[in-house]
Amino acid sequence: MRIFKGGELIVIKELIVIGCGGQAKVVVDLVEQLHSFQIIGFFDDYKIEPEFMGYPVLGKVEDIKKYNGIYYGGIVAIGDNWSRKKIVRRIQEMDPKFRYVTLCHPEAIVSQRAEIGEGTAVMAGAVVNTDVKVGHHCIINTLGSVAHDCVVGDYASVGPGAHLGGHVQIGEHSAISIGARVLHGITIGQDTIIGAGATVTHHITDRVIAYGVPAKVIRSREKDEPYL
Numbered sequence: 564m565r566i567f568k569g570g571e572l573i574v575i576k577e578l579i580v581i582g583c584g585g586q587a588k589v590v591v592d593l594v595e596q597l598h599s600f601q602i603i604g605f606f607d608d609y610k611i612e613p614e615f616m617g618y619p620v621l622g623k624v625e626d627i628k629k630y631n632g633i634y635y636g637g638i639v640a641i642g643d644n645w646s647r648k649k650i651v652r653r654i655q656e657m658d659p660k661f662r663y664v665t666l667c668h669p670e671a672i673v674s675q676r677a678e679i680g681e682g683t684a685v686m687a688g689a690v691v692n693t694d695v696k697v698g699h700h701c702i703i704n705t706l707g708s709v710a711h712d713c714v715v716g717d718y719a720s721v722g723p724g725a726h727l728g729g730h731v732q733i734g735e736h737s738a739i740s741i742g743a744r745v746l747h748g749i750t751i752g753q754d755t756i757i758g759a760g761a762t763v764t765h766h767i768t769d770r771v772i773a774y775g776v777p778a779k780v781i782r783s784r785e786k787d788e789p790y791l
């Protein structure tokens with residue numbers, strides 16, 4: 564879609580959103596504030612109502628293929644990291660050329676020297692500093708911060724108000740929960756959850772749940788255990 568605003572040609576790209584939950588709500592709000600995309604609808608396996616947030620629910624994930632070609636790209640807006648990956652894989656099988664958008668809220672601060680992967684959303688008030696690499700399909704949530712030289716793996720998330728010091732590495736699918744802090748130079752493995760409010764002072768291995776101040780590994784994380 565092309566519109567003229569103040570004599571200037573603006574190209575609005577059509578976007579689909581996968582998911583109709585809390586993450587989708589925040590993504591819609593972000594998209595509306597960007598004024599660069601037109602949401603054409605949602606796809607969700609469980610939503611039966613015809614509309615969500617004033618946009619049509621067009622079907623289940625498998626129905627995306629019926630709409631092939633009428634949208635520019637999409638985003639999987641599902642908060643649970645493993646669930647988000649499963650949906651991305653299903654879409655990949657249906658349409659290997661499906662294009663994902665990268666969304667940064669207009670009030671996020673993202674260094675021009677940071678790399679942000681496709682399908683990733685950077686929410687309001689988040690800060691992503693210089694020489695950071697954020698992978699594909701990540702979430703950098705409201706007021707979260709990622710200091711210089713961090714690496715955030717694909718499908719990982721930095722929760723609301725969580726902070727990463729410089730040179731922190733977060734493994735794929737791992738979640739740094741709301742209000743947690745990770746000291747500079749720390750490595751967090753894959754599939755791990757750092758609980759709300761934790762302060763991480765030592766490296767944390769793969770597939771565990773750790774929390775507290777200082778954070779301790781409390782237990783291992785079961786395969787497919789959801790992140791709430």
Ligand SMILES: CC(=O)SCCNC(=O)CCNC(=O)[C@H](O)C(C)(C)COP(=O)(O)OP(=O)(O)OC[C@H]1O[C@@H](n2cnc3c(N)ncnc32)[C@H](O)[C@@H]1OP(=O)(O)O
Pocket residue numbers: 704722723739740741756757758759760761772773774775781782791
């Ligand atoms: C926009 C958004 O909403 S984004 C949302 C992002 N989500 C979050 O930030 C949620 C983060 N979740 C947590 O921190 C969770 O508590 C988890 C994942 C760490 C839970 O871990 P579990 O081992 O399953 O904890 P469980 O719920 O069984 O609780 C076990 C005990 O640990 C305590 N506990 C749980 N989480 C924490 C924590 N983060 N810090 C300190 N203690 C905790 C519980 O109070 C409970 O104590 P009790 O036995 O004395 O009652």
